[in-house]
Amino acid sequence: MPVKKKLTAVCVLTAAVCLFAATAFAETGDVAGVIQSTWQSAVQQIKTVVNTVVFPALDLILVTAFFVKAGTTYYEYRKHGQIEWTGLILLFAGLVLSLTAPLYIWTIAGV
Secondary structure (H helix, E strand, C coil): CHHHHHHHHHHHHHHHHHHHCCCCCCCCCCHHHHHHHHHHHHHHHHHHHHHHHHHHHHHHHHHHHHHHHHHHHHHHHHHHCCCCCHHHHHHHHHHHHHHHHHHHHHHHHCC
8 A cells, every 4th residue: 555655646746747848949049148147137136135124134234243142241340350352242243244245245245
């Protein structure tokens, strides 16, 4: 009985793949041109998503980490009398780079 169920599952899966598979045809035989035009439209979508979703999420994470680190640095200063600046400076530099990244990242990536 398990063999029959496995065979049925494989047949259903094969039928689903054949049913939902889409074929792409290049009308003039210029496959490279079709791929390049598809890539150009995909690049614009990728840029939009990265600029509107990824960078703001990264900024939010870095701002939260910066303020948490600033709070813990203050408490360590109150406890030990000295300030450790390294963590704050690194988080601030990462935040500045992340905030300004949409201005220069696409020219570096060559897109």
